[in-house]
Amino acid sequence: MKDWEQLFQELAVDHQMNLDEIPNINLYMDQVIQLFESKYAKTKRKEDEKILTKTMINNYAKGRLLFPIKNKKYTKEHLILLNFIYQMKGVLSITDIKAVLEKINEKIEVDEFDPSDIYNSYLQLTNKYAHHFKENLETIFQLSKKELEKLDDPDSSYLEKLLIISSLAYLSNLYKRAAENLVDELSAD
Template identity: 50%
Template sequence: MEPIQKMMDELNLENNIKMEDIPNIDLYMDQVIQLFETHFNDSKRNQEEKVMTKTMINNYAKGKLFFPIQNKKYSKEHIMLISMIYQLKGSLSINDIKSVLDQVNQKVVEEEFNIGDLYHCFLSLTRQNVQKFQGDILESEELVKQEVNMFADDKDTNYLEQVLMITSLVHMSNLYRKLAEKMVDQLSVEKQEAGKKDKNKT
């Protein structure tokens, strides 16, 4: 098996759109797509994969994942939200993402909320997550090697090690996704309860 550290390095996990990468002027959709393609091109599984498309952005807009654009242009705040959506879409449905970002969008529109502060925290956490992920993966690799020792006499030990590593990674991913979905459901419950309280006040 190819060294797992080498594979992680090839994933370019630290690729992200930083605050300073986002222009201070509003962008047309094609410019938004180009911005994402530029920063995440090295993270694609293959050259045929698209980082961002017009259809994706239109679906996000129709699903109300971000507040409405003006004059067919996307502001810096929109880019930050789309960047967060880009990370969320790997594990959550559009409806779940809407639940997560609904109040953020409302705060931006109604309270002049500085989403830049939230995005700064998001970027900080992603950097720390990458470091933790790399350490966890190397630890998992050692556990898999211990388990695969029982197949020491098998000519396909390398293959079996890869199968166990892949299944372990997918299982770990599922655990994180399930907890994230549970938290999304909790957000929906809290929103419903808040709505009932507001009705009772009137």
């Protein structure tokens, strides 16, 4: 079985698109897809997985998760929003993501708001969260091993994986429910 450090490395938690990696020129859809594919390739579970497709981007635009695209070109602001969408889509529904991004889309379009500062703050926080996640992952592995020492079972390797997987799923569900609760609060406002 993998140890927690190997698992942490394979998760590519440090693969975020920094502001300096987002071009200051407008991009066509194929260029956007290529940028996301190259940046987030290591985060794929399976090689044939797609990070971003034309259909996804069109659905985000039709669903108004993005402010309108002009001349088939995507601005730096669109790319920042697409990064937020990419990070949220594994946990939140499209409806929830729309609720979260609705006001920032309006601010960008109407007030000419630059989302760079809030995106940079997000990146700073995720760097800190990665450190905490690494510590928590180590703790989960250690506590699971300790719990299994109490049992004398020939399938201890399987049971250890079961404990770790179910513990991670439990924590993941707590974070998801907390995010959904905040979305509901945002929608109520």
